[in-house]
Amino acid sequence: MTVTIYDVAREAGVSMATVSRVVNNNPNVKPQTRKKVFEAIERLGYRPNAVARGLASKKTTTVGVVIPDISNAIFAEVARGIEDIANMYHYNIILCNADKKKEKEIRVINTLLEKQVDGLLFMGGAVTDEHIQAFKTANVPIVLCATTDEQGTIPSVDIDHEAAAFDAVSSLIAQGHKSIAMISGTLQDPANGYARFQGYKRALETAGLAYDEELVRVGNYRYESGIEAMKYFLELNNKPTAVFAATDEMAIGAIHAIQDFGLKVPDDISVISVDNSRMASMVRPQLTTVAQPMYDIGAVSMRLLTKLMKKENVDQSKVVLPHELISRQSVIQA
Template identity: 90%
Template sequence: MTVTIYDVAREAGVSMATVSRVVNNNPNVKPQTRKKVFEAIERLGYRPNAVARGLASKKTTTVGVVIPDISNAIFAEVARGIEDIANMYHYNIILCNADKKKDKEIRVINTLLEKQVDGLLFMGGAVTDEHLQAFKTANVPIVLCATTDENGSIPSVDIDHESAAFDAVQTLIKQGHRSIAMIGGTLQDPANGYSRFQGYKRALETAGITYDENMVRIGNYRYESGVEAMKYFLELAEKPSAVFSATDEMAIGAIHAIQDAGLKVPEDISVISVDNSRMASMVRPQLTTVAQPMYDIGAVSMRLLTKLMKKESVENPRVVLPHEVITRQSVGNKE
């Protein structure tokens, strides 16, 4: 049979109110009494009813997290940052995979809100009108994690994706490259897609290089799309001397396509990307990439959410974390 708070009170020889105060960490309990209650809880194997406590306090100490692709190591690193800070502040996490599909994202958001989460962290692509409508119906704080909304109306934590892409392409230009292709993400994605594309174009413009739409292919962030995009570039009459990829995974696909064609990286074609996932240092040659601090993005997002949930003062609801070019072996000089 289920052990109740009444059973614990009887075992410890105290009132149910005293047991409740002990379970809820109320300081107004004598140390000796607290010890006696905890011993009774351990003997009986009592587990407080989180649902009942949530109904009473109107708090569930639970945070919902919407993640675009749970199999992607980048998002796994963000989730780790979220989890570590959540544990520090005694919150539980409900992690939901949305497969980068808008309809599923909306459904998951509504499901989490129905479960009475105290706050919501959203990692996804474009924040559409449908997303905003779902957020407006929420009576809990929401923080965008590794993404932003167009109007900047929702608290968020991210990097400057346009600047990250600009710095990556500038790295190639400084090595003498002028024929630079891009493997991009969908332009409907404001961060990994559109912003990084804009950074690519700005870098070319700053260097006086004419933008050529034939030098851009749109992928789906996956390895296979990097392979296919690179195969397209290799069939051009004038092959690029360097490739900028919006993500590490597509960049690794490009490296393998180059190698499969009997060419070398970086001797024949240089490759650079954005992310600095663990795979970047596993591939050979190791991938030069722009590091975005994914763990920190998750950790800072969760800390910002805890402040909002506790109604603490927040100086800046839109946090932009720094990025850094990590130089490895996949970029060489253009002779």
């Protein structure tokens, strides 16, 4: 049979109100009484009913997190930052994978709101009108994590993706590269796709280099799409001397395609990307990349959400964290 608060109170010889105060860490309980209640809890194996406590307090101390691709190491690092800060502030996490599908994202958002979460973190991906509509029906705080909405009306934590791409491509240009291809993410994605594409174009324009549509292929962020895009570039009469990939995973696909073609990285073609996932230092040659502070993005997002949930003062609801170019062995001078 389920052990109730009444059973604990009887076992400890105190009132149910006293047991409730002990369970909820109320300081107004004598140490001797607190010890007696904890001993009774341990003997009986009592576990407080979180649902009942949530109904009484109208708080579940639970946060919903929508993650676009749980198999992607980048998002796993963000989730780790979220979890660490959530633990620090005594919140539990419900993590939901949405497979980068808008319909599933909307469904997951609504499901989490139905579960009475105290707040919601939406991680990655495009924020469409349908997302905005779902967010508007929520009566809890929402923070966008590693993405932003076009209007900038929803609190968010991210990097400047356009500037990150600009810095990556500019570093190639500084090494003397003039024919630079790009493996882009989908241009419907405002961050990893469109913003990084715009950064690529701006770097070319700033250096006085012509933009060539033939040197751009759109991938799906995955390793295989990096291979396919690179195969296309390798068949061109005038092969690029360098490739900028929007993600590490596509960049690694490009490196392997170059090597399979019988060419060398970086001797024949240099490769650079954005992310700085763990895979960037595992591939050979090690990948030069612009680092996103993924753990910090998760941690800062969760901290911002805790402030909003507790109705604390928030100085800045749109947080842009710094990025950093990490030079390794996949880029050399042209």
